[in-house]
Amino acid sequence: MVKLVFQVRVKNQLGLHMRPAMAIVKLLEHCESDVSFTYKDKKVNAKSLLSLLLLAAGKNSTLTIEVNGEDANLTMEKLVEAFESQFPLPEGGDCIKKSDIDQPKP
């Protein structure tokens, strides 16, 4: 069991709003580890869309992320990459299409 704690900065213009929050939830869907985000003393389950929205983390906020589990390293990499690139839209579309989001269940 690996536990990792690290920080990220929210670079998105509008903060951690609907689209990035959705992207995070989808990203973590298949991760085994437990993941939590802490912002200003509020700690939430990062796999819960509502919890992420309740954080109301605006642009330039610093989040502390805790990842606990077998695939912690990979999860951390994915999260760091996602925050750095500001959650871009998938290729070939002008918005997130349903087919982009539906991933086959393992």
Added chain:
Amino acid sequence: MQVEQEIIIKGFALCRGVAIGKPFFLSHDDFAILETRILPTHMEREIERYREALSRSKQDIKRLQKQLEMESAAEGILILEAQLEMLRDPLLTIEIEKEIKNNRKNVEFVFQQALLRYQEQFQEMNDTFFAERFQDLQDVSRRIFGYLHESGHLSLSDAPPHSIVCAQELTASDAASAHSDCVSAFLTEIGGATSHAAIVAKAKGIPYVTNVSLQNLKDHAFHQIIVDGRTGKVIFNPSKETLKEYEELRDRMQQEAKALERMAKWPAETFDGYSIRLSANLDMTHEIDLIHQWGANGIGLFRSEYIFISTNGIPSEEDQQRIYQRMIGRMKGLPVVIRTFDIGGDKAALYQSFCNERNPFLGCRATRYLLKEEEILKAQLRAILRASIDGNVSILFPMISTLSELRQAKQMLQKARQELNLFHPIRVGCMIEVPSAALIVDHFVKECDFLSIGTNDLIQYALAIDRSEQALNEYHEPADPSMIRLIKLIISEADKGRIPVSLCGEIGSDPRFTALLLGLGIQELSVPPRQLPLIKNAIRRTSIVDAVQLAERALSMTTAQEVLDLIVSDYQKNTSDDLFYTHSTS
């Protein structure tokens, strides 16, 4: 209690058409939530009830998504996807079930308590943008409650065919989820002519009448309702004669609509051979098919703010380029006019207005705000430049009120060109929708390739009327002599400068104004796709000679009513067979 006699009510018509059907009540009421104890033996059943409600809500949303996909309305799919995610959210699944078990209370009570807690948390947020997210949660909750409450038939998708949907108020998502196969008309107590719901209803062609008192209806059993969306007349329990009259009318209107659509291949020219460009206003990508189907010249106005709906915020330059490129590609070489973002200084407010389902294109906005937010305007201009290399694209700047604003905007474009090293020709124009611009239009003419008259705002500012108010004088403002003169002034100066003028406001899509606009000298009309057949028909039924004479007479009149009477009688003379716009005003 059965009411036998025919009852006629006059409401305010928001969308034209005639419908005959049965009432279907849509309620957004909060149900009275009772708190009851659940015995341990009934616990499992209670949890099962909740899971069932969640499951049915999921099915509803998936069905809505399919509908949006088929209509190629990529917009809104993200919002629905987020709602689906909320239905899977541990806070709404595991946590609620835990509470039901721990507190031994019924689902409705537990769920509502949780909702109130979240509402408090959302309301505490300083940032209104985040606080507004609660609306999405509320939307989902209403659905869940509808399936928990035994008699709750909340969803429009439950409406049987030939339903006249009756509600206190209509939200845009109600209008969006209405199938025109099942929903024949909307009746509401309150509603705005420029509300998002009305716009969606018009886009779908569903008759809509508001200002109807529905209180009386609930106590009586009305079997049939006739809705006349042209006059705003609503007839409850129509007599045999009335029913027959309207059935025939409705059939004839359907035939007329079909006949008009067959005109798609014919040119938009008067019967003496004067042709004008008839283009379409584009808000939603699925309308592009209609544009081709109904033979428009091109896109006369692409309201670029619409892309906010699908991306929940201002998209990146790359994302925008993709969107514009796809649209331009689908237009297959036909001209496209892209209007740069028409938003205020507060981007959150724009997104807010989408969520609150007010008209998303209203608000305090101007290119001046965009000029301050240089990054945003430049990114958009760069995206347009990159997307337009192989297309026939023009750029339109909105809400220009001074010449220096226009010059700054053009400088921004020049900067963008230099950064990208792209110097392919693109026509640049600006909207004339503020009186200050109209008054110095001769200067604008020298620095633009074309002009576009935005009558909606021009009327509002020139006559000092707030168009978001439920205006009783919907008809009179556009026909006001001051408006006719303003349009004439703009066109005269543009003529001297040899540049074309297009018109993209509401009056452009009202066929009774078509001849007048032609006679004043408009070279291009841009209308909602659904109106293309009617406007083309109006063009073909007049001659430019008559149109010019009509305009001269209109210019000499002193009141809006006189002008309106003139153009209406002219329209009725030329197009007496149009059932949508020619009718007695009783």
